[in-house]
Structure formats: C-alpha cells, structure tokens
Amino acid sequence: MTEGPVDHLDPNWRNSEAEPDSFDFDAESEAQIAKILARYPEAKKASGVIPLLYVVQKQMGRQTGSAWVPRIAMDKVGERLGMAPIRVYEVATFYFMFNTKPIGRYHLQVCGTTPCMLRGSDDVLRACKDAGKLKGYGDTSEDGLFTLTEVECLGACVNAPILQVDDDYYEDLDYGRTVELIEALRRGERPAPGSTTGRQTSAPEGGPLTLLDVPMLEERGGN
Amino acid sequence: MSDVKLIKVTVDGEEVEVPLGATALQAAEQAGKEIPRFCYHERLSIAGNCRMCLVEVEKAPKPVASCAFPVMDGMKIITDSPVVRNARRGVMEFLLINHPLDCPICDQGGECDLQDQAMAYGGDHSRYHEHKRSVTDKYLGPLIKTIMTRCIQCTRCVRFATEIAGVPELGAVGRGEALEITTYVEKALSTELSGNLIDICPVGALTSRPYAYMYRPWELAKTDSVDVLDATGTNIRVDSRGPDVIRILPRVHEEVNEEWMADRGRFSFDALKKRRLDRPWVRQDGKLRPVSWPEAFAAIAARLKGVSGDRIGAVAGGLADAESMVALKDLMAALGSANLDCREDGAALDGSERAFYLFNSTIAGIDHADAVLLIGGNPRVEAPVLNARIRRRAMARVPVGVIGAEANLTYPATQLGDGPDALRGVLEGAFGDVLRNAKRPLILLSRAALARPDGAAVLAATWALVRSLDAVTAEWNGFNLLHTQGGQVAALDLGFLPGQGGKDLGAMLGGGVDVLWLLGADGFDASLIAPGTFVIYQGHHGDRAAGRADVILPGATYLEKDGTYVSTEGRVQRGRRAVFPPGEAREDWRILRAASELLGHALPYDDLFAIRARLAEVNPVFSRVDEVPQPAAVSAAPAGEAAATGSAAFAPGITNYWQADVFGRASDVMAECARAQAPSPAMAAE
Numbered sequence: 017m018t019e020g021p022v023d024h025l026d027p028n029w030r031n032s033e034a035e036p037d038s039f040d041f042d043a044e045s046e047a048q049i050a051k052i053l054a055r056y057p058e059a060k061k062a063s064g065v066i067p068l069l070y071v072v073q074k075q076m077g078r079q080t081g082s083a084w085v086p087r088i089a090m091d092k093v094g095e096r097l098g099m100a101p102i103r104v105y106e107v108a109t110f111y112f113m114f115n116t117k118p119i120g121r122y123h124l125q126v127c128g129t130t131p132c133m134l135r136g137s138d139d140v141l142r143a144c145k146d147a148g149k150l151k152g153y154g155d156t157s158e159d160g161l162f163t164l165t166e167v168e169c170l171g172a173c174v175n176a177p178i179l180q181v182d183d184d185y186y187e188d189l190d191y192g193r194t195v196e197l198i199e200a201l202r203r204g205e206r207p208a209p210g211s212t213t214g215r216q217t218s219a220p221e222g223g224p225l226t227l228l229d230v231p232m233l234e235e236r237g238g239n
Numbered sequence: 240m241s242d243v244k245l246i247k248v249t250v251d252g253e254e255v256e257v258p259l260g261a262t263a264l265q266a267a268e269q270a271g272k273e274i275p276r277f278c279y280h281e282r283l284s285i286a287g288n289c290r291m292c293l294v295e296v297e298k299a300p301k302p303v304a305s306c307a308f309p310v311m312d313g314m315k316i317i318t319d320s321p322v323v324r325n326a327r328r329g330v331m332e333f334l335l336i337n338h339p340l341d342c343p344i345c346d347q348g349g350e351c352d353l354q355d356q357a358m359a360y361g362g363d364h365s366r367y368h369e370h371k372r373s374v375t376d377k378y379l380g381p382l383i384k385t386i387m388t389r390c391i392q393c394t395r396c397v398r399f400a401t402e403i404a405g406v407p408e409l410g411a412v413g414r415g416e417a418l419e420i421t422t423y424v425e426k427a428l429s430t431e432l433s434g435n436l437i438d439i440c441p442v443g444a445l446t447s448r449p450y451a452y453m454y455r456p457w458e459l460a461k462t463d464s465v466d467v468l469d470a471t472g473t474n475i476r477v478d479s480r481g482p483d484v485i486r487i488l489p490r491v492h493e494e495v496n497e498e499w500m501a502d503r504g505r506f507s508f509d510a511l512k513k514r515r516l517d518r519p520w521v522r523q524d525g526k527l528r529p530v531s532w533p534e535a536f537a538a539i540a541a542r543l544k545g546v547s548g549d550r551i552g553a554v555a556g557g558l559a560d561a562e563s564m565v566a567l568k569d570l571m572a573a574l575g576s577a578n579l580d581c582r583e584d585g586a587a588l589d590g591s592e593r594a595f596y597l598f599n600s601t602i603a604g605i606d607h608a609d610a611v612l613l614i615g616g617n618p619r620v621e622a623p624v625l626n627a628r629i630r631r632r633a634m635a636r637v638p639v640g641v642i643g644a645e646a647n648l649t650y651p652a653t654q655l656g657d658g659p660d661a662l663r664g665v666l667e668g669a670f671g672d673v674l675r676n677a678k679r680p681l682i683l684l685s686r687a688a689l690a691r692p693d694g695a696a697v698l699a700a701t702w703a704l705v706r707s708l709d710a711v712t713a714e715w716n717g718f719n720l721l722h723t724q725g726g727q728v729a730a731l732d733l734g735f736l737p738g739q740g741g742k743d744l745g746a747m748l749g750g751g752v753d754v755l756w757l758l759g760a761d762g763f764d765a766s767l768i769a770p771g772t773f774v775i776y777q778g779h780h781g782d783r784a785a786g787r788a789d790v791i792l793p794g795a796t797y798l799e800k801d802g803t804y805v806s807t808e809g810r811v812q813r814g815r816r817a818v819f820p821p822g823e824a825r826e827d828w829r830i831l832r833a834a835s836e837l838l839g840h841a842l843p844y845d846d847l848f849a850i851r852a853r854l855a856e857v858n859p860v861f862s863r864v865d866e867v868p869q870p871a872a873v874s875a876a877p878a879g880e881a882a883a884t885g886s887a888a889f890a891p892g893i894t895n896y897w898q899a900d901v902f903g904r905a906s907d908v909m910a911e912c913a914r915a916q917a918p919s920p921a922m923a924a925e
Contacts, residue, residue: 087424100407105423109412 034118039089045075049096061097065107068093069114081160083123083182084115112167119163120156122201124148125180128166131173136190140177141166143194147202161202174218175211184209246312251319263305263316264292272318275327275356277334277441278393279306282497283402289334289393291356293326294318302326324360331360337372337416338442339388346384347443349456353391374419379409380427381911382506383436383445390420390444396436403499404430405630405649420444427915430649431623431896434505438488438498449506449908450486459485462817465804466504467558467725467797468900471602471622472806473500477798477817484508484798484818494603494867495810501623502912503896503903508798510905514781516793517822527791532823536837538790542773543754543838548575552752554744555581555735556759556778557724558900560802560814562850563794563827564726564735565857566842567758570831573840577738578747581730583762585744586686587694588720589877590731593860593868595702597728598808599716600681601867608632608717610677611639612655612670614662614701615889616685617646620896621723622807629683640670643688643889659693659884663700666707680710680717687723687892695879703881716870721807723893724900725797728805732858748772757784758827759794761901777830779820782901792834793824796902800826801847803854803861809868811861 041049052067069085072093077083085108094104108114115123126132126141141164144150148162156163172178175187179194186197186209193212200207215221243258250270257266262285264274277289287307294305297315302323305316317323335357342348374387392411397420400409406429408422422428428436436445459478466473466487474490487508489500519535520527530538543551553571555564564581571579582588589595600608605628618626626648633639633650641652642661655661655670665671674680684701688694702718710717722728737743742751750769759778765787768774776788779796797804799820805811820826825833828850835842844850855862893899897913 100401102408102410102412102423105412106410110414112414 035086039092045071062099069108081121082118084118121161123163123182125165125167127170127178129169132177135176137177139191140189140194143191147195147198187211188213248310249315263308263310266310267318280395283398286394290330295322327360334391336367345443346446352441377421378425381915382433384448384451389442395439403627404432406430431502434502435499462815464814465812467804468504469622470722470807471625472810479817482818496624499624506908507902507906509908510902513905515821517824520791522789546753550753551576552578552747553756554760555730557726559726559759561729564730564733565854566828566831569842570835577741579735580744581735583760584690586689590736592875594873595877596720596731598719600719601808608679608681610673610680612682613641614684615643615688616892619648620893638673644891657888679715680708682717683719685721688889693885696883698877699879700881702877711873713872725804780901780905792830794827795820811864
C-alpha cells in the first residue's frame with residue numbers, strides 16, 4: 017500500500033460483471049476437499065475454510081486462467097462447511113493471498129521488504145513493469161497475462177530479491193534475469209523455481225564454503 | 240449461586256469479592272469504578288479489540304485489557320494511575336485518527352460513548368497529519384442509517400447480529416486500515432431486532448434513519464412506558480417533543496426485555512400521525528359526517544333507546560388498555576348486556592383459570608427451561624425479544640421442537656410435524672423422551688393455534704400434554720400461551736368474555752346484536768358485521784372497522800394515555816402518556832365515562848385513581864404492578880375435548896411482521912420495511 021492513500025475500498029469490489037453465474041467444485045477439487053475435511057472433526061469442519069478457499073482459487077485458475085475467489089464460490093464454501101456466508105467473506109478478504117478480484121494468468125508478487133529492497137527489489141519491480149507491460153502495483157496487463165502485486169516479506173531473505181510467481185519462488189534475481197523469466201512465462205514456459213543464479217538452496221554464492229567435509233555424513237553414505 | 244467460588248480482589252486498594260472467572264472489568268465495576276469501554280458489552284461475547292478498558296494489574300509488565308482479563312485470588316488492580324491514564328489517552332488518540340470530526344452534524348451527539356470518553360481521555364489537538372480514511376456507507380435496511388467512516392470497529396453490531404438476533408449477516412471484512420463492517424452483499428438485515436444495533440453502537444456509525452437530524456437527546460421529554468404492540472411487555476422510554484413522539488427506546492428490565500426491543504414497537508410510532516381519527520363522526524344518510532362530542536353521544540343514546548340489553552354487544556381490540564375495558568364492561572353491565580368478547584381472532588381462549596391463558600413459565604423462566612416445544616406459531620415474529628431468549632437457550636444446547644409451519648426461528652429446531660396430530664403424538668416420538676427427561680419443559684402454544692375451529696381442542700390437548708409431563712407444579716408451570724398483542728391478558732383478567740348467556744364475537748357479528756360497540760377492534764373482517772347492526776367504533780385509527788361504523792369516537796393510542804397493560808406472562812405494567820391525542824380525541828376510559836352519563840348509567844369513577852381501584856376490585860392482580868404470578872398446581876383443565884383436534888396443519892399466525900397491527904398498517908416506516916424484507920427477485924439480484 018505504498019502508492020498513495022487508500023481512501024476506501026473500491027465500491028465495485030464485488031465485481032458484479034466478473035462474477036460467474038455459478039460455481040461448482042470439479043472432481044479434482046472434490047478429491048482435495050475430501051482430504052482436507054478428513055482432518056477436522058465434523059463439528060469443527062469450519063476450520064477447513066482457508067484450505068477450501070485455496071482449493072477454489074486453484075480451481076478458478078485451472079478453469080479460467082485467473083486464480084481468484086468469486087463471491088458465489090465463497091457461498092459454496094460456506095454451504096459445504098455449514099458457515100454463514102459472511103463468515104467466509106471475512107476470512108477471504110482478510111488474507112491477501114486470496115484474490116477477491118480476477119487477476120492475470122501469472123501473479124507476479126514482488127517482495128519489497130527491507131532485505132529484498134537492499135538487494136535490488138526495485139530492479140525486479142522495474143523489470144516486471146517493463147517486461148510485463150504493467151503500470152504498477154495492482155495493475156493487470158492488457159493481454160491478461162500478468163498481475164503485479166507488492167507483498168511483504170516472503171521469508172526467503174537469504175536469496176533476496178525474490179519474485180513469487182503464483183506459488184513458486186524465483187530467487188537471486190536482477191533486472192535481466194527477471195525480464196528473461198517473464199518472457200519465458202509469456203511463451204508459456206515455467207522455468208524451474210529456485211535460485212536463478214544456480215546456487216544450491218541458500219548456500220553462499222559460488223558454492224559452499226563451510227562443512228566441506230563432514231565425516232559423519234560420508235559414513236552414513238549421505239551427500 | 241452458592242456453588243460459585245468467590246475470590247478476593249483488590250481494586251484501587253479496596254477489597255471486593257467476585258466470583259471466580261469474573262473479569263478485571265467486572266471486579267472494577269463491583270468496586271464502583273467506571274472503566275471506559277467501547278467493544279465490551281455485558282450481553283455480548285468479549286472481543287477485547289478496542290483497548291479502551293486498559294488497567295494496571297500488579298506484577299503485569301504492561302497495562303491489560305480489563306474486559307478480557309480474568310481475575311485471580313489476591314489480584315491487585317489499579318484503575319486510575321498515570322500509566323493507565325496515559326495508556327487510555329494513547330488508545331483514544333489512535334481511535335480518533337480515522338474518526339471524523341463531524342460531531343456537530345452527528346445524530347449520536349450527546350449520547351455518544353466516544354464523545355463522552357474523548358472528554359476524559361482525548362487530546363486537545365491531533366498530531367496526525369496523514370490522510371484520514373473514509374469508508375463507503377452500507378445499506379442495512381430502512382431503519383438503520385449508516386455513516387461508516389465514524390465506525391471504530393468495535394464489532395458490537397457484528398456480535399449482536401450473530402449472537403442475540405441470530406442472523407449472521409454482518410461481518411468485518413478486509414483487514415488493517417481497510418477493515419469494514421458490512422453485509423458484503425447489500426441487503427436489509429433480516430431481523431426484527433435491528434433497532435437494537437442503533438443502541439449498542441457506541442459511536443454514530445449506526446443511527447436511526449427515522450430519527451435522522453431531528454433533535455438532540457437533551458431536547459426531548461422522556462416518558463417511561465410499556466410497549467403493547469407485542470405481548471412481551473417491553474419496557475420503553477418515549478422521547479417526545481411538544482405534540483410529537485420523536486423516538487422510542489427500550490428501558491432495561493432484566494426479567495422482561497433485558498435491554499432489547501422489537502422493531503415494530505420501536506419504529507411504527509409514525510402511525511400516530513397517519514390515518515388518525517381526530518374527531519367524532521356520525522353516519523347520516525349513508526355518509527360519515529363530522530360532529531361534536533355531544534352530537535355523537537346523542538346519536539348513540541337515540542339508537543340505544545328501547546334496545547334490550549341482550550341486543551347490545553361490545554368487542555375489545557388487542558391494544559385496549561385495562562381502564563377502558565373495565566369501563567366498557569361496566570357500561571355494558573349497566574345496559575344489561577353480557578355480550579362481551581376480546582377475542583377478535585376467535586381464539587378459543589379459556590378464561591376460567593389464569594394459568595390457561597398466561598405464559599406461566601415467565602419470560603425470565605425461559606432461561607431455566609431444559610426442553611422447549613413450540614406449537615402452532617413462530618415466536619420470532621410474535622414476540623421477537625422473547626424469541627431471542629429462547630434462542631439463547633437453544634444455543635446452550637437445549638433441544639427445541641416445533642409443531643407447525645416451518646420457519647426460520649434463528650436457532651436450530653427439530654420439526655416434529657405441522658398439525659395437531661403431531662401434537663397428540665409428540666410423546667411417542669423421539670422428542671417425547673426429550674420432554675419426559677426434562678425437569679422444566681417449556682411448552683409454548685402460540686395464540687394463532689387457537690384461532691381455528693378446533694382451537695379449544697388444541698388448548699386442551701396442549702394442557703393435557705403439559706400435565707402428562709408433570710409440569711404443572713408449585714415450582715414450574717410449563718404451559719405457556721404466547722399472545723401477540725399487549726391488551727389481551729388484561730382483557731381476560733377482567734373477564735371481557737361472554738357472560739352468563741352472552742354472545743361471542745361470531746354470534747354478535749352474525750346479527751346477534753343490534754348495537755355493537757367496538758373498542759379499537761380491528762382484528763376481524765368488518766364486512767362480516769350483519770348489515771342492520773349499528774356499529775359504534777371507538778379507536779384511534781381509521782383502519783378496517785372504522786369504515787363500517789355508524790358512530791366514530793376518536794380515542795387515544797397507548798402512547799397518548801395512562802393505561803394499564805398485562806403482558807403475556809401476567810405482569811401488570813403501567814403505560815404513561817407521552818403526548819396528547821390529536822384534535823378532539825380523548826382517553827378511552829374518559830370517553831366511556833362521558834357516554835355512560837349521557838346514556839343514564841353514570842359509571843362511578845371520575846379519575847384515574849378511582850378507575851384503578853375499580854380494576855383491583857374486579858381482579859386483585861391489578862393492584863400488584865410489575866409482579867408475575869407464582870407457579871401453582873392447577874388441578875382444573877381447560878374446557879375442550881383434547882381428542883377432538885382436527886387434522887389441518889397449523890397456519891403461520893403472523894405472515895407480515897411489519898404490518899401485523901393497526902400501527903404497522905398505518906406506518907410509512909413499517910411499509911418500507913415490509914417492502915425491503917419481502918423476498919423480491921430484484922433485491923436478490925442486486
């Protein structure tokens with residue numbers, strides 16, 4: 017929320033025009049729901065509201081290419097869990113991981129918190145804007161491919177700066193590699209997530225410097 | 240309450256004893272300390288989100304929210320110290336960051352918790368220079384005006400709607416600065432208790448739409464009275480200015496309405512200015528002509544001359560006060576008539592024993608019931624505040640069974656059938672065990688279930704059911720009749736029923752009388768009155784019956800006269816005059832007193848004291864104000880053959896809550912509510 021004051025919520029936030037007429041869980045979702053609900057006792061099945069909303073968002077992504085949670089689907093979740101609809105709306109609007117408006121096919125989530133910012137998240141943001149043809153945070157590109165969002169710390173500071181695309185982390189980015197990533201997404205490819213410099217997990221750049229020989233580990237036959 | 244362990248707590252050096260599990264705020268209240276609060280409300284769950292009630296607790300590292308902090312033995316609480324005051328000032332400063340400075344145009348002004356507490360803890364200037372947020376207003380129906388920028392997110396309204404009203408439609412969506420109280424899908428709240436949201440809102444976010452921009456609270460004259468538009472006996476405060484009722488608020492009465500009030504009683508008073516009968520009328524040559532009082536009385540006297548007593552009848556309406564009914568009864572007796580009836584709906588009430596027509600378990604007794612059976616009605620629309628109590632029991636897992644039309648009661652209930660057959664067979668079913676195992680079963684019979692051909696049988700069958708559960712004892716009487724209008728129990732207490740050889744309503748309408756005196760009786764189809772009958776209509780609104788009248792005597796509404804009313808639980812309460820009746824209209828018992836003189840049978844009372852003495856003479860219960868009868872073992876049974884019940888399903892008694900009585904029908908506000916609440920496809924699509 018860095019770009020100007022938020023005076024109030026968009027009065028059209030209920031997206032009457034984007035709202036689908038109906039929503040039903042597909043077979044894949046039903047299988048996931050059965051698994052999720054098995055975790056909770058029948059009387060406490062409302063606990064499944066967050067996972068179920070996530071199932072909805074995933075299904076919308078599969079079906080329409082835009083992973084968001086329409087209101088009518090929230091009603092379905094409430095129905096399934098025996099909750100009043102408003103209780104579901106409260107949860108869905110509280111977590112910004114749930115998109116209550118349609119978004120682009122790829123959700124570009126730029127981490128702008130201090131470590132990423134120090135490591136060059138401004139470049140990542142600029143790359144997203146340039147390559148994705150986006151005006152700024154909250155914008156969806158005209159081709160409907162990208163939506164740009166600023167997120168708070170993604171918890172991967174050692175590999176900063178981070179760009180989260182949908183569920184995947186792309187790490188150790190700079191301007192050029194971010195542009196490459198976005199171009200690849202535009203072509204329909206999904207580059208392997210993780211460090212874009214090829215470093216192993218969060219080991220030091222250029223390879224591990226410590227624990228180079230761990231006798232115990234070798235004895236066990238590990239790597 | 241002897242099993243509750245008491246512990247000692249020190250509040251500002253003063254030792255108090257509180258039950259284990261009490262909060263620091265309750266302990267402080269007990270010590271007489273005032274703790275400022277916004278989100279805490281003693282009848283709602285604890286939210287702990289406004290932080291205004293911060294106090295210091297010895298050994299605690301920082302101030303704690305007293306509303307959500309359970310006390311322990313020996314705890315020392317400090318409610319007033321520099322730390323506490325500073326903490327509250329800080330909270331207040333944050334609360335005021337986004338609160339608009341529009342007190343001069345805010346309807347809450349003068350009775351606003353935020354305004355009051357800002358006087359104690361607010362700063363003299365703001366240190367905040369950034370943008371203030373503003374929030375779009377929400378539509379919550381025709382009764383509640385919203386200015387959501389003023390909202391401080393205490394969530395009292397959300398909790399009230401969810402917990403008391405039982406309509407989980409309000410919620411807090413979004414988070415942080417974007418948090419808003421909303422219904423998300425814009426629609427009127429589907430509750431009959433929505434006016435209470437206005438009372439519990441500590442700021443001016445939810446205010447009364449009809450009261451918008453009218454007056455400041457201190458400009459209004461306040462009259463304590465009772466609501467008669469349902470039979471709960473809700474205690475009210477009528478705020479008036481000159482000749483106008485400006486608003487009606489509930490008063491606290493723990494055993495009746497706690498502090499809630501139903502919407503029709505609260506908002507239908509605009510009917511005081513609509514369709515009123517404000518002068519006498521007499522029908523001449525088929526047309527009603529305005530006349531003076533003496534002319535109207537003369538017309539009655541002329542018609543009554545030579546008519547024998549048994550050809551005269553009187554019907555009392557559901558909102559009539561006890562004073563006017565005793566006067567009318569005495570007048571009829573003087574004229575030699577025993578043709579009296581107060582049952583406009585034809586309900587087969589049995590007046591022979593008080594327990595046959597009362598809510599015997601009492602309204603406060605609902606809190607002790609351990610099984611509830613609702614028969615033939617929907618308490619949600621018949622008595623919304625009483626229904627909220629039943630809801631509280633239902634939420635405490637007390638089983639509720641329903642025999643009658645299916646309806647949304649706002650709490651889970653087991654549907655046991657829809658007709659008298661289900662009532663007679665209830666003990667055989669699964670719910671029979673529930674009732675048999677209950678120590679204090681509460682059987683609630685809606686009056687609508689008696690207003691049918693087999694009504695007497697339904698009454699007898701219900702009584703027999705309660706008897707068979709052994710629930711008519713000196714400790715507990717589980718038989719409860721729920722009336723729908725505030726004057727009916729008083730009418731029954733006065734014996735406003737056909738006397739020896741008297742005719743009932745049906746017989747009177749069908750040509751059984753030549754002269755029919757209607758005291759505010761609008762509850763039946765006036766076209767049923769036989770063509771030759773001379774109808775005297777005494778009432779306040781030109782409603783159903785007034786158009787059929789030959790003489791109209793303009794009376795006063797319950798807000799315009801001192802009256803005695805008896806609630807459905809048998810509690811005698813006094814209503815007081817808040818404003819004067821319009822024009823020529825007069826208090827009803829005075830009209831009857833004046834008429835009696837001109838008819839040659841002057842009634843022996845000239846003032847309120849005398850007529851109230853007469854009330855107590857007719858029935859001693861009228862001398863015991865604000866008392867409910869103690870349960871007693873009753874050996875008699877209502878007349879009626881329990882086996883004679885029909886098979887027709889119980890019809891829902893009230894289908895349109897908003898326009899169920901003469902006030903609702905005349906009120907524009909209620910008409911708007913009826914429109915907003917009607918399930919129309921256009922609203923649903925919005």
